[in-house]
Amino acid sequence: MAWKSQPKGNVQVSHGSSKNSGSMPSSNNGYSNLQRFEAVAKQHQHGISQKLAQLQHAIGDGDDSEDEDIENKDAILQQILRNYAGSGDASSALRVLGNAAVGSGTCLICIGSIRRSDAVWNCANCSVSLHLTCTQKWAKDGVIRSSNFLSDELFPDKDKFWACPKCRFEYNVRDAPVRYFCFCGKTVDPKDDPWTLPHSCGETCEKPLKSGCQHKCLLLCHPGPCPPCPAQNLVTCFCGQQKTMVRCGTAKSSCGRNCSKPLSCGKHPCSKVCHDGECPPCPKKVSLQCVCGAEKNSQPCGTKEWHCQRPCGKRYPCGVHSCSQVCHVGDCGSCSRSFPRSCPCGKTLAVADCTAEVLPCDNICGKSVCPQHSCHELCHVGDCGPCLELVKKTCPCGAKTKQAPCSKPFVCDTKCKSHRDCERHPCNKKCCTGRHAACDQPCNRVLNCRTHKCESRCHSGQCYPCTQTIDVVCACGGTVVNVPCGREKSMKPPKCRLLCANPPDCHHSSRTDHYCHFGRCPPCSQMCSKTLPCSHRCTAPCHSAVEVLVRSDKERPSGPWEMKASPELEVREYPCGRCEEVVPVSCLGGHDETPMKCCEQRMVSCGRRCGRRLECGNHTCSLVCHAVERPTDLEQHDPTMCEGCTSLCSHQKACGHPCLLPCHPGACPSCPEVVKVKCYCQSMVLRFSCGKLTSSSGEAKREMLSCKIQCPTLMSCQHPCTKLCHPADEPHSLPAECKKKCAVKCDCGRIKEQQQCCKITKGYKIACDQECQNIAEANKKVSMIIDEIEKQSRPPELNNVILCNRMRKTKSKRHWMRRSKKNKRCKSSTIESFVGGNDDVSGTTWMMKKRDHSFASTGQR
Numbered sequence: 001m002a003w004k005s006q007p008k009g010n011v012q013v014s015h016g017s018s019k020n021s022g023s024m025p026s027s028n029n030g031y032s033n034l035q036r037f038e039a040v041a042k043q044h045q046h047g048i049s050q051k052l053a054q055l056q057h058a059i060g061d062g063d064d065s066e067d068e069d070i071e072n073k074d075a076i077l078q079q080i081l082r083n084y085a086g087s088g089d090a091s092s093a094l095r096v097l098g099n100a101a102v103g104s105g106t107c108l109i110c111i112g113s114i115r116r117s118d119a120v121w122n123c124a125n126c127s128v129s130l131h132l133t134c135t136q137k138w139a140k141d142g143v144i145r146s147s148n149f150l151s152d153e154l155f156p157d158k159d160k161f162w163a164c165p166k167c168r169f170e171y172n173v174r175d176a177p178v179r180y181f182c183f184c185g186k187t188v189d190p191k192d193d194p195w196t197l198p199h200s201c202g203e204t205c206e207k208p209l210k211s212g213c214q215h216k217c218l219l220l221c222h223p224g225p226c227p228p229c230p231a232q233n234l235v236t237c238f239c240g241q242q243k244t245m246v247r248c249g250t251a252k253s254s255c256g257r258n259c260s261k262p263l264s265c266g267k268h269p270c271s272k273v274c275h276d277g278e279c280p281p282c283p284k285k286v287s288l289q290c291v292c293g294a295e296k297n298s299q300p301c302g303t304k305e306w307h308c309q310r311p312c313g314k315r316y317p318c319g320v321h322s323c324s325q326v327c328h329v330g331d332c333g334s335c336s337r338s339f340p341r342s343c344p345c346g347k348t349l350a351v352a353d354c355t356a357e358v359l360p361c362d363n364i365c366g367k368s369v370c371p372q373h374s375c376h377e378l379c380h381v382g383d384c385g386p387c388l389e390l391v392k393k394t395c396p397c398g399a400k401t402k403q404a405p406c407s408k409p410f411v412c413d414t415k416c417k418s419h420r421d422c423e424r425h426p427c428n429k430k431c432c433t434g435r436h437a438a439c440d441q442p443c444n445r446v447l448n449c450r451t452h453k454c455e456s457r458c459h460s461g462q463c464y465p466c467t468q469t470i471d472v473v474c475a476c477g478g479t480v481v482n483v484p485c486g487r488e489k490s491m492k493p494p495k496c497r498l499l500c501a502n503p504p505d506c507h508h509s510s511r512t513d514h515y516c517h518f519g520r521c522p523p524c525s526q527m528c529s530k531t532l533p534c535s536h537r538c539t540a541p542c543h544s545a546v547e548v549l550v551r552s553d554k555e556r557p558s559g560p561w562e563m564k565a566s567p568e569l570e571v572r573e574y575p576c577g578r579c580e581e582v583v584p585v586s587c588l589g590g591h592d593e594t595p596m597k598c599c600e601q602r603m604v605s606c607g608r609r610c611g612r613r614l615e616c617g618n619h620t621c622s623l624v625c626h627a628v629e630r631p632t633d634l635e636q637h638d639p640t641m642c643e644g645c646t647s648l649c650s651h652q653k654a655c656g657h658p659c660l661l662p663c664h665p666g667a668c669p670s671c672p673e674v675v676k677v678k679c680y681c682q683s684m685v686l687r688f689s690c691g692k693l694t695s696s697s698g699e700a701k702r703e704m705l706s707c708k709i710q711c712p713t714l715m716s717c718q719h720p721c722t723k724l725c726h727p728a729d730e731p732h733s734l735p736a737e738c739k740k741k742c743a744v745k746c747d748c749g750r751i752k753e754q755q756q757c758c759k760i761t762k763g764y765k766i767a768c769d770q771e772c773q774n775i776a777e778a779n780k781k782v783s784m785i786i787d788e789i790e791k792q793s794r795p796p797e798l799n800n801v802i803l804c805n806r807m808r809k810t811k812s813k814r815h816w817m818r819r820s821k822k823n824k825r826c827k828s829s830t831i832e833s834f835v836g837g838n839d840d841v842s843g844t845t846w847m848m849k850k851r852d853h854s855f856a857s858t859g860q861r
Contacts, residue, residue, distance in 0.1 A: 045564060105198075108165050108465040109134035111448055111486040116198040119180035119189075126167035127224040129199070132180050138165060138462070139176040145461035165465045184221040197222060211249025239274040252276065265302030292327040318354050345379035370406050396433045422458035449486025476501050476516045493518065505571065506544035523547060528576060534598050536579050543574040590631030603627065612637050616645040617665035655694045670695060679707035681725045702727065717757050735761045748772045 105114035107130050114120060119132035130138075142162025160173040182190040187201035196202040197220075205217035209229045217226040231248035237255035244253070259270035263282040270279040282301040289296045290308035299306055312323035316335035323332035337354035348361040360379035367375045367384050372391075375384040386407035394401045395412040404410045416432030419425065422439040429437070443454035449466040456464070466485040473480050474496035481494040496516035504511045506524045514522065524545065528538035551568035579598035586593050587606035596602070610621035612628070614637050621642040628638040649659040651668050659668040670691025677686050677693070684707040696704055711721035713732055719740045722733040738757040745752050746766040755764055768776075 105129055106484050106487045107131045107134055108484055109138055109448070111465075111484060111490070113487075113491065114198075116192050120199050121177040121180075122183055122223065123164045123167065123169065125164060125169035128164070128166045129223060130165065132177055135177050138162070139171070139173075141461050143173050143176070145459070163464075166467075168464070182221050183223050186221075190221075196220070199223070209249065211247075213249040215248060237274050238276050241274070263302070267301060290327050291329050294327065316354075320355055343379055344381045347379070373406060395431045397431045399431070420458075421460065423460045424458055447486075449484070450489075451485060474498075474516050475518045478516065504545075506542050508542065508544075520547075530576055532576055532579050532598075534579050534583075536581050536583075536598055538576040539580075540577055543576070545571050546574060548572050586631055587625055588627045588631065589625040590628070590634060591625060603631075610642060612642055614642065614645045615639060615665060616647075616663040618663055619645050619647070655690050657690060677705060679705055679725050680727050681707065681709070681711055681713075683707065683709065683712065683725075717761055719757055746772060748776055750775065 106112070107114055108128065109130055112131070114129060114131065120129045121132050121135040122129050139162040143160045146161050161170045162173065162176065163170050180189050181187065182199060182201040183197075184201065184203070184205045184207060186203065186206075190199060190201045192198065193200075193202060200221040200223075203221055205219050205221055205226060207217045207226055209215055209217060209226055211229045213229050213231070213233075215229050215231055218230070219226065229248040232245050233248050233250075234243050235246050235250065235252055236243050238252055239255065239257065239259045239261065241257055241260075242255040244255075246253070254274040254276075257274055259272050259274055259279060261270045261279050262268075263270055263279055265282040265284075268282050268284060271283075272280070284301040285298040286301050286303070287296060288299045288303060288306060291305050292308060292310070292312065294310055295308040297306075297308075307327040310327055312325045312328060312332060314323045314332050315321070316323065316332065316338075318335040318338065321335050321337065325332070335354045340349045340351045341358045342349050343358055343361045345361065345363060345365045345367065347363050347366075350358050352358060360381065363379055365375040365377050365379055365384060369375050369384050370387040370389075373387050373389045377384070387405065389406045390403050391406050392401060393404045393410040395410055395414075397412065397414060397416065399414045400412040402410055411431045413430055416427040416429050416436070418427050418432070418434075418436060420427055420436045420439040422441075422443075425439050425441060427436045439458040441458045443456050443458045443463060445454045445463055446452075447454055447463055447466040449468075452466050452468060454463040468485040469482050470485050470488045471480045472483055472488045472491065472493060474493050476496060476498055478498040479494045479496040483491060498516050500511065500514050500516050500521060502511070502521055504524065505521070507530065508524060508526055511521060512525050524542035526542050528540050528542050528544070530538045532538055547569045548571070549567055550570045581598045582595050583598050583601060584593040585596045585601045585603065588603050589606065589608070589610055589612075591608050592606045594604075605625040608625050610623045610626060610628075611634065612621045613619070613635055614621060621637070623643055626641055628636075628641050630636050630638070645663045647663040649661050649663050649668060651659055653659055653668055653671050655671045655673075657671050657673050661669070670689065671694065673690040674687055675690050675693060677688065678684070679686055686705065686707070688704060693701075693704065705727075706725045709725055711723050711725055711732065713721045715721060715732065715735050715738060717735040717738050717740075719735075719738050722737055722739070723730075736758050738761070740757040741754045742757050742760055743752055744755050744760060744764065744766055746768045748768050750772050751766050751768070753766060
């Protein structure tokens, strides 16, 4: 027998009994010490196992019966309800039946399980089931506790009672349980039948229903209250206008219409909704005068007479006093003071005028001031006052005696030491009369649940069971059983039919489906499915959380006093094994595939030529199949494993020059030969590499062949082109774009300005002002005077020479004017600026001025 837990209580094992000693040798002859030790250990283990089995059988039956799962629960409930065809609310009865069908019950007195074979007692008020023996003991203690309240000598015929532990319903001592009855009370000692409810006789209940009808319960013998009567009756509403088919025992109800019964006034009908009982008085008002005629007011319809609550106030015949009666009918009568009246003590009668008072007489008052004494004063008006007669008084508790006034009570200061009804606390009341008040202190005794204390006032006898309940849940919390407080310590958790929600210990996302349980989950039975280094899935059973036996239960104990060791398990994680999947393995060069086990795969040469294109891209590797970096690519060259190309480049460049490099991949590099090329303006020789010049095109080639110097070509204005060196197919700049500065003079040459050539070309001129005209006229006059003087002073031959020079000068001027108009390159104003001057300037001098002006415009000499 495997030991799972330490047994409760002390287990005594006999070492010296002759019965067990017979199986062990009496001497050491023929036996070693080891054999003797094993024999003694085996004998003790056998005895302990038997004792544990007895204890388990004695205390474990309740738990076993509690865990019984009756598979035919639905069949039993259908059999019980076969005669019940009602559709009313029977939820409480069905809940009790469902709990009874699975045998779930706990005795509130002993907090133990109620088995199917136990004798029980059922409360007639709350239908709780208790052990019969526990109930008998409880009833006996309750009768004793209730009899202590009243003395048997003074109250010999007093009733003795006991109360239900749950609902406190009081039972007479004659109703204490003696026999074991079924739920309906017809069968004594009912037999246990697996196809009926526990403690049930299996017959029809036939108890009178609490609805007040004449029908009886049609269910089979059952616990708890009987459901409502399922029969249907025709019931009339309160006003009698409508009839409805309702459940038997249901009281009359309102139909929702107006009552319409005649009211007490006999004139109007009842306007209220259909109601129970008599109709209220008529709510309508009528004007009515009171009986004395003093007031007139509205009163409810049907009122015959009413009183106004005013004093009558009419004068008596004496004319002095008035009637003090409230609104009445008839004559007021004679004056109330006209009859014979007595003195204050009542011993003397006298007839006097109603206006006069009767005087006190001379007799002693004699009115009783207490049950034993009377007033000793003369007849007087008013109260006699308290009795002051001194008497010997004894206190209520009888402890002391004293002379005191008769009207004053006498109470001593002695505290009562008798116990109250709880029989635990003293009375402590001063001068107690013997009737002790109920103890007002809390009980605070620990209840049978061993968790809570009694919250009732202090009492004698046993405390009532704990009224609180505890929810016993399964491991996942999905199944809950409500049991009385204290029962959860001795019962097993309920069986749960929900799937276990514990997270897996292994690497899987979920466990194999199994029911909720306590303790460790069973080992995972799924496939490992981990990704191996080879990228395959592990097909072995899950080994991430494997229970390993660390200490075996077969270890030998040190002596017979030690218990057998229990096995010790430890959870370990083991690595995945070798991959056994067959995979195709390619050769070293990737030319062919061979099937091999994944764990044994290796790459071998297939014997073919490599055939991969070398780095030059023109030749292939001629080596035998060898290892490469990328075997799947049969075209990619492996620079570290394949052979290198040793040939020269055989390609012809586009420029016509040969490539001087070794064999290389792709196009040949740019040609490094240096070539000479003139720029666009043909003024400079440029040097470039052949490849650079050949590969250039468009704007880049235009930039390369430009010398970046201003174009020397002259425009029509005789100024050079404003653009930098450019191709011939591009037009030169126009004179309208020339920004060159030129001097501009007026006609007389006095006013000078610097203007752009483009403006001068468009006809820009400077007009002479008034001062220029004045100077011109003055110069003309001076010239004429000088000419006259020179003419008069020089010989006639010289005048002819001067005349010839003037004619030659005029001819040169006209020739230049004709050339300027023909070429359209200069305006007459510009020519005038060069030609204008003194008359003695020769044509050679004018030509030199023109040349200087041209060099100044181009910046060259």
